[in-house]
Amino acid sequence: MMKNVYSVGQVNMYIKNMFAQDFMMQRICVKGEVSNCKYHTSGHIYFTLKDAVGTLNAVMFAGYRRGMKFNMKEGDNVIVTGSVEVYERDGKYQLYAKEIELDGAGNLYLKFEELKRELEEMGMFAPEYKKQIPKYAKRIGIVTAPTGAAIQDIRNISSRRNPYVQLILYPALVQGDGAVASIVKGIETLDQMNLDVIIVGRGGGSIEDLWAFNEEEVARAIFNCNTPIISAVGHETDTTIADFVSDMRAPTPSAAAELAVYDYRILSEQMDAMHRRIYQNMAQRINVSRMRLQTIEMKLRNASPENRMRENRMYVAELQQRMEQRMQRIFSDKKYYVAILAERMERVSPIRKLSSGYAYVADENGKAVTSTEQVQCGDELSIHLLNGRLQVEVKDIKVP
Numbered sequence: 001m002m003k004n005v006y007s008v009g010q011v012n013m014y015i016k017n018m019f020a021q022d023f024m025m026q027r028i029c030v031k032g033e034v035s036n037c038k039y040h041t042s043g044h045i046y047f048t049l050k051d052a053v054g055t056l057n058a059v060m061f062a063g064y065r066r067g068m069k070f071n072m073k074e075g076d077n078v079i080v081t082g083s084v085e086v087y088e089r090d091g092k093y094q095l096y097a098k099e100i101e102l103d104g105a106g107n108l109y110l111k112f113e114e115l116k117r118e119l120e121e122m123g124m125f126a127p128e129y130k131k132q133i134p135k136y137a138k139r140i141g142i143v144t145a146p147t148g149a150a151i152q153d154i155r156n157i158s159s160r161r162n163p164y165v166q167l168i169l170y171p172a173l174v175q176g177d178g179a180v181a182s183i184v185k186g187i188e189t190l191d192q193m194n195l196d197v198i199i200v201g202r203g204g205g206s207i208e209d210l211w212a213f214n215e216e217e218v219a220r221a222i223f224n225c226n227t228p229i230i231s232a233v234g235h236e237t238d239t240t241i242a243d244f245v246s247d248m249r250a251p252t253p254s255a256a257a258e259l260a261v262y263d264y265r266i267l268s269e270q271m272d273a274m275h276r277r278i279y280q281n282m283a284q285r286i287n288v289s290r291m292r293l294q295t296i297e298m299k300l301r302n303a304s305p306e307n308r309m310r311e312n313r314m315y316v317a318e319l320q321q322r323m324e325q326r327m328q329r330i331f332s333d334k335k336y337y338v339a340i341l342a343e344r345m346e347r348v349s350p351i352r353k354l355s356s357g358y359a360y361v362a363d364e365n366g367k368a369v370t371s372t373e374q375v376q377c378g379d380e381l382s383i384h385l386l387n388g389r390l391q392v393e394v395k396d397i398k399v400p
Contacts, residue, residue, distance in 0.1 A: 008091065016086035019093060025084040030056065030095060031103050034076045045072065049080060049095065058082075058095035068100055069110050077103040109207065112214050115241055119216070124223050124245050131228040131247045134196045136262050139166045141190035141198040141227070143183060146171035150203045150232070150253040157257035162264040168193065174202040179212035184221040191225045198225065199256045200242060201232030213240040222246055232256035360384035372397050 019025050032049035039045055043062025048055050058080060060068075072078065081099040086092070102110060119125065140158070144150045151169060158165055170186035173179040183200065190198050200222065202210070212218065213233045222229050222245045231242045236251035243249040250256035301307060361369040362382045369375055375394050383390040 009088070012086060012088045012091040015091070015093075016088050019084060019086050027081070028084060028095075029079055029081045030058075031077070031079045032056065034072055034074060034078055037072060037074050045097075047072070049078075056095055057092070058097050060097035060100060064098050069114065070102060072100060079103050112207075112241065115214065115216060115219075116244065119219055119241065119245065124219065129223070133228050133230065133248050133259065136267075137165065137196035137260055139168065139193075139195045140260050141168045141170065141193065141195045143170045143172050143186035143190065143198065143200045144202050144253070145174045148203055150201060153252075153254040154199065154257040157254055158261045161258065161261045164264070165261050168195065174212060175205070175209050180215045180217050183212060183218050187218075187221045187225055187229070191227050195227050197260050198227050198229045199232055199250075199253070199260060200229055200246070201250070201253050201256060202234070203253065204235035204238060210234050210238060210240055213242040215241070218242055219245045230256045230260055372399055 030049055032051045035048045035050055035055075037045065037047040043065060045060040045065065047058055047060075049058055050056070060082075079101050080095060080097045082095055082097040084093055084095055087094060123129070142151065142154060144154075146169060155167065158167055168190065170190055172186040173182035187198065187200060200213075202213075204210075210233055213231075219241045222231070222242055228247045230248045230250050231240070231246035232250040232253040232255065233240045233242055234252075248259060250259050360383070362384070363369055363375065364380050364382075366382075369381060375381065375397065377394050377397060379394045381392050381394060383392060
């Protein structure tokens with residue numbers, strides 16, 4: 001019996017054709033850990049995929065590298081999409097990669113960075129679009145799971161800071177299938193309720209758990225919301241796309257409650273301090289006004305007609321007193337002067353002469369006769385004495 005004998009090349013070609021005819025081998029996704037990763041000067045990447053039970057050689061030609069969004073290195077967990085073919089010369093099969101992406105969290109991180117960059121370029125993170133968070137919120141909406149630590153923390157802190165604030169919860173799915181649509185619906189529903197602020201968030205978790213808050217639909221719902229939104233996703237170290245789009249980011253749901261709910265005790269203390277300042281200012285103003293009124297009253301009292309009349313009366317009395325004193329001085333001076341004149345007149349007074357034995361002789365015309373030459377015998381003369389007058393006739397004239 002003749003045996004069919006084939007060359008090595010024929011066998012390798014046959015196997016190659018078998019792989020080529022297998023539809024599954026033409027586009028297959030394989031995940032594993034990268035080892036023996038080498039970047040060739042030509043631009044090709046040669047590496048091996050391995051898992052717990054086996055290894056698979058792989059290559060990515062330079063023409064496909066443009067679609068890679070990261071630099072692959074040893075130890076990366078990746079998902080490689082491509083075809084499994086036989087290299088006819090060596091008779092070895094290998095994976096020809098057309099797409100390579102990080103598996104799990106690494107891939108999600110790449111998607112996160114890509115979406116973040118796109119939304120930032122669109123201006124959705126710009127400060128000018130951020131709305132002011134009201135300082136004294138009365139009605140606060142919350143989009144989160146109805147159970148869990150997030151809602152309890154928000155309720156406890158809100159009750160402690162201000163028990164009069166109304167909290168409105170939209171029970172949303174925050175993880176898994178339907179979470180994105182649920183969060184978007186919650187934001188849109190609360191936005192129509194005329195609230196002061198909305199808190200959107202959940203407790204901490206892995207990047208997979210928090211991924212709903214990294215979706216573009218949630219980012220656009222936050223950006224288009226008319227009500228100010230505070231994002232509160234995960235722990236302080238967790239960052240999501242929602243944090244960048246929101247009007248304010250809180251590191252935790254508890255911190256979001258503290259940002260949204262004003263502590264009424266602080267407000268009460270501020271009001272008390274303000275009341276004291278107002279009272280002190282009013283008391284000070286009253287004292288200043290009272291002093292001003294006293295000054296005005298004093299000025300009015302000084303400017304009143306009665307006061308002026310009293311002052312004029314006192315002035316007139318003073319003038320009168322001064323005039324009397326002046327008149328007394330004048331009278332005294334005049335009296336002294338008159339006394340001197342009187343004494344002088346008394347010295348030359350005819351009466352004094354008459355009282356000394358002298359007499360005053362006048363002719364019939366009343367003219368004084370001082371010489372014998374003024375009279376003739378027979379003239380009638382009047383002789384005035386101290387106590388009377390003598391009427392005589394001249395009978396003889398004798399001249400010494």
